[in-house]
Amino acid sequence: MILLQANNVSRLFGDDVLFENIQLDVQDKSRIALVGRNGAGKSTLLKILAGIEEPDTGLITKSKELTIGYLDQHTGLESDKTIWEEMLIVFDYVQEMEKKLRRLEKDIANPNIHDNEESYQQVLKDYDKLQHEFNELNGYGYKSEIKSVLHGFRFDESYFDVPIQNLSGGQKTRLALARLLLEKPNLLILDEPTNHLDIDTLNWLEGYLQGYRGAILMVSHDRYFLDKIVNEVYDISRRKITHYKGNYSTFLERKAERLEQEEKEYEKQQDKIAKLEDFVARNIVRASTTKRAQxxxxxxxxxxxxxxxxxxxKSAHFLFKTNRPSGRDVLTLNNVAVGYEPLILSEPINLALRKQEAIALVGPNGVGKSTLLKSIIGDIPFVKGVAEIGYKVDIGYYDQEQGKLSGNQSVLEELWREHPTVPEKDIRTLLGSFLFSGEDVKKTINLLSGGEKARVALAKLAMQKDNFLILDEPTNHLDIDSKEVLENALIEYDGTLLFVSHDRYFINRIATGVLELSEDGSTYYHGNYDYYVEKKAEEEERQALLNDTQNVEDNKVTKDKLSYEESKERQKEQRKLERLVDSLEVELQEAEEKIESIQKEMEQPEILEDHEKLLELDKELQEVYAKQETLLETWEKASLELESF
Structure with missing residues (x-):
């Protein structure tokens, strides 16, 4: 079933055409990627499809039951509520159903309703229907669902009572996506949903979206993510749109094949035209052949x-060259610690980086990846230890925040300032390879887009010709084509690389090794991202097996080798737990009897006529229910501990 359809949609800016004659269909189970260069109009088209903007020409048609959830790449969740309160709002309708169920339960328990069989049967029918709907909407598990999604986006219980207004911009963006997923619209329209996500969260989101019941339409520069999620691609290029079946990698192959076929057909037709024109030119004036020429x-x-x-x-095309080769040992870290005194983010970190290696730093957000890079270049001191830089090592640093760019300078001045002896034409030539040509070089830095600033920073890096590049999220703000150009340049680079990136496709192509950071320090894996994932899975499987083996051995030790004192202490703890379980069971029995007693009292005719007394008893009943739930949780925990003896 078609949920949404775009017919001949166009967006115009005066006489300029951003895109035109767009045809796009979204089915109820679609997994669609919208791709194209920065500035091609992808975000604008998403807004038109989401109903936020109107097309200049054309029509958007939607099915009656369509619900759309739209995530803007620049929007974070704004609210004066806590995280938990805001997420609960999504399930307001479920909570109302729960209240209605409780009211119907009271009606069913009312003895007077049995006097009217028709009314009684109608209440039972309403209750069964509502309970079925309640189950279908996960009424008994929606709180667990909220917790699961929040945990997926790295908001554990310690965050639940935090006011949203106290969160960072990145956290608000993650929370906006979390809320959207909980709403479960039948069409998700996502503009760069992977921004601000670390690799673990990306993996979780991939798994979630793969199982999503509705349709998905997204813009993303994360090629690894696209390959995992989508099965069709719409490509906006030169104001037109082209549809391809398959994931992103398949799209690249099919697009190359299409362009090659179009080139062949064009050349074939041009050859035919040339022959026809030649025949006409040679034969039009000759009486014997003029009819054939005509x-x-x-x-x-x-x-x-x-x-x-x-x-x-047109694509950027550039290379990173070196002025001189470095020594074999480029960087050595021995048990260093990074952070901000007295807070240590990661310790101990060890690395022996050799010439021409390319090491990717990975790990959760906040573990100190960028801090480590800044400590190596001397911007932030190590909490413990030092970085040992090798012989003839020249360091070039790329800052993901482009903090080293001068906002009031032009693009040309930005490079010329650091290389005043280089002829202007040479700098212009270099900038041209980064897609800054003509008047573009006179643009002021602070007026550039994120992608343009990234290209300026990379141009500056290319001019330095350092033999050791330290890169902090170099693919941020770059479109897919620019990422591929950067990858190719770094693959050809004969120096050494140390970089932080959340782009798994980029890591796969560039890295010769992966250094994983955690609070407990570093772990090195010799290989690209896929190798790292494979080894991590093997380690987790091995650890699980070791844990099982250890549990068996521990049980054996417990039975056969415990000392007298240890046995005595365990017996003491066991008796304590037994007394606690017995006590809890007594309290649970009392709670059950109390609930039954209150319910019977609420059914008495005189109570049913006393509204205030009925409310008072209902309040008491809810308090006993709450106490019962707490007792059950404690009893389950104590019983599990007792079973381990």
Whole structure:
């Protein structure tokens, strides 16, 4: 079933056309990626499809039952509530159903209703229907669902009571996506949903979206993510849109094949046109052949001319060169600690980085990856230890925040300031390879987009010709084509790389090793991202097996080798737990009897007529229910502990 359809949709800016004649269908189980260069109009088209903006021409049609959840890449959740309170709002309708169920239960328990069989049967029917709907909407598990999604986005219980207004911008963006997933619209429209997510959260989100029941339409520069989620791609290029079946990797293959086929067809037609025109030119004036020439001319006039395939838009093309080779040992870290005194983010960190290696730093947000890079270059002191820099090592640093760019300088001045002896034409040539040509080089830095600033920072890095590049999220703000150009440049680079990235596709292509950071320090894996994932899975499986073996051995030790004192202490603890369980069971029995007593009292005719007394008893009943739930949780925990003896 088609949920949403775009027919001949266009967006115009005066005489300029951003895109036109857009045709796009979203089925009820679609998994669609919208791809294209920065500035092609992807975000604008998403807003039009979501109903936030109107198209200049064309029509958007939607099914009657369509519900849309839209995530803007620049929007975070704003609220004066706590995280838990805000997430509960999503389930207001479920909570209302729960209240209605409780009211119906009281009606069913009312003896007077049995006097009217028809009314009684109707209440039972209403109750059964509502309870079925309640179950379908996960009425008994929605709180667990909230916790699961929040944990997936790295909000544990310690965050639940935190006011949303106290969160960072990145946390608010993650929370906006979490709320959207809990709402479960039948069409998710996501603009760069992977921004601000670390690799573990990306993996969780992939798993969640793979099982999502509704349709998904997204823009993302994360190629690994796209390959995992989507099965069709719409490509916006040169104001037009083209549809491809398959994931992102398949799209790249099919697009290349299409462009190659179009080029062949164009060349074939051009060859035919040249032959026809030559025949006409040679034979039109000759009486014996003029009719055939006229026929060829008509054939030319009727022919539907193919446009020359333009292929892809202009791409950046650059290389990173080195002024001199470094020594074999580039960087050594021995048991260093990073953080901000007295807070240690990660310890101990060890690394022996050799010439021409490319090491990716991975780990959860907040563990100190960027801090480690800044400590190596001397911007932030190590809490413990020092970085040992090797012989003839020249360090070039890329800052993900582009904090080293001068906002009031032009693009040309930014590079010329640090290299005043380089001729202007040489700097312009270099900037041209980073897609800054003509008047573009006179643009002021603070007026540039995020992608343009990233290209300026990379151009500056290329001019330095250092033999050791330290890169902090170098693919941020870059479109997919620019990422691929950067990857190719780094693959060709004959120096050494140490970089932080959440782009798993990028890590896969570049890294020769992965250094994982955690609060407990570093672990090194020799290989790319896929190898790292494979080894992590093997380690987890091995650890689980060791834990099982250890449990068996521990049980054996417990039975056969415990000393007298240990046995005595365990017996004491066991008796204590037995007394606690017995006591809790007595309290639970008392609570059950109390609930039964209150319910019977509430059924008395005189009580049913006394509204205030009925409310008082209901309040008491809810308090006993709450106490019963607490007792049950404590009893379950104590019983489990007792079973371990």
């Amino acid at each position: 026929s060829r001319r008509k054939q030319l006039e009727k022919m539907e001319k193919l446009e020359k395939p333009l292929g892809d838009e």
